[in-house]
Amino acid sequence: MLLAITGSCNQKNKSDHTTDLTNTTEEATEPKVPKTLVPTDRVQNDTLVDTEGSITTKPEESPAKKIVDLPKKTVADKEVEEHEETSKEDDPLPEQADEKEIASSKTNHKIWDDVLKQYVSGKGQVNYKGLKADRRKLDQYIEELKNLPIQPEWSRNEKLAYWTNAYNAFTIDLILKNYPLKSIMDLGKPWDEKFIEIDGKSYSLNQIEHEIVRPTFKDPRIHFAFVCAAKSCPKLLNAAYFPETIQSQFDVQTKHFINQSGKNEISNDAVKISQLFNWYADDFKSKGSIIEFLNRYSQTQIDSGAKVEFLEYDWDLNE
Numbered sequence: 045m046l047l048a049i050t051g052s053c054n055q056k057n058k059s060d061h062t063t064d065l066t067n068t069t070e071e072a073t074e075p076k077v078p079k080t081l082v083p084t085d086r087v088q089n090d091t092l093v094d095t096e097g098s099i100t101t102k103p104e105e106s107p108a109k110k111i112v113d114l115p116k117k118t119v120a121d122k123e124v125e126e127h128e129e130t131s132k133e134d135d136p137l138p139e140q141a142d143e144k145e146i147a148s149s150k151t152n153h154k155i156w157d158d159v160l161k162q163y164v165s166g167k168g169q170v171n172y173k174g175l176k177a178d179r180r181k182l183d184q185y186i187e188e189l190k191n192l193p194i195q196p197e198w199s200r201n202e203k204l205a206y207w208t209n210a211y212n213a214f215t216i217d218l219i220l221k222n223y224p225l226k227s228i229m230d231l232g233k234p235w236d237e238k239f240i241e242i243d244g245k246s247y248s249l250n251q252i253e254h255e256i257v258r259p260t261f262k263d264p265r266i267h268f269a270f271v272c273a274a275k276s277c278p279k280l281l282n283a284a285y286f287p288e289t290i291q292s293q294f295d296v297q298t299k300h301f302i303n304q305s306g307k308n309e310i311s312n313d314a315v316k317i318s319q320l321f322n323w324y325a326d327d328f329k330s331k332g333s334i335i336e337f338l339n340r341y342s343q344t345q346i347d348s349g350a351k352v353e354f355l356e357y358d359w360d361l362n363e
Contacts, residue, residue, distance in 0.1 A: 150192070150198055150202055151188060151192055151202075151205075152185075152188055153209055153284040153285070155181055156182075156185045160281065160283055161282055163175040168279025168281070168282070170216065170219075170280060170363050171363070172219060172223050172361070172363050175220060176220045176223050182213065182217065185213055186217060189210050191243070193242050194207075199287060202287040204257075204261055204263075205286055205290045208266070208269050208270065210252065211252050211253065211270050212270065212280065214239070215270075215273055216271070216280075218237075218249075226361060227274065227360055227361055229359045235250045236250055237249075253270060262330065264324065264327040264328050265297070266294070268297040268298045269293070274357070274358065274362055275359075275360045276307065278297060278301040278307070280362065281293065301318075302341045303342060307355075308355070310343075310344050311346075311350075312346060312347055313350050313351065314351040314352075315335075315350055316355050317338070317353075317354060318354070318355060319354050319355065319356075319357045321338075321354070336348075
């Protein structure tokens, strides 16, 4: 079933709206995200997140958030293509950090990396049953996240890697606590539930994504790195994100998702694309139109006036 650009979208309790794909002159507005993905509460009253994603104590009067711009240029597309050619999986895997780079991370993401390599396939399918029976390393990593929050002196990439891995690890943890189930949507409003404990404070998945990561890093590629545990979501990478390689990993994830049959269908004069491009249209239009964003990663160049439709979202569990 296809949803036309002027049609309605009921996924994630999202309100109906029309997306202008070619308008690059209008001032960007806050993206209309699905109701279950829009945070209803701020981070606890005694907490703030600084411009680099750090957690700090809230002063009497909150200063306005400063927006951090995207890096001017990501890794060259040639590097991404060379990596894909050498991958042993059917799906391309990003460059991996070596042992020396892993040891330099402030948080031990190697623990999470081991979990992903053991229980997630190259195509992003999760062995929830096996992981539920062997949670030791996942629990160890979650404890590390809880007890080692982001510090102000951490680099931008260290903070981005921390939040990306944390979002994915806590999402998998939520599924395991309720497994077996058919879909994350069976849990009601899981993105609003404050089940994440970090440094004695409680967060929801929505707060991490919409109050910390999106406004701080202003990087639309994050939508291809965060996992929502559904088949139509970008695949869960079977490796952790490391500060030393996260920019390359984001590029590979983005290129893979856009060119993956079933997630998007692209031709010169027409595209049928994921609802992610509808829900977060303003993120993808921050430096041009959505078609221009697609063309940075698509193997098929799309005409500026191409017809655009949105595919139906499959919320079945990614197993």
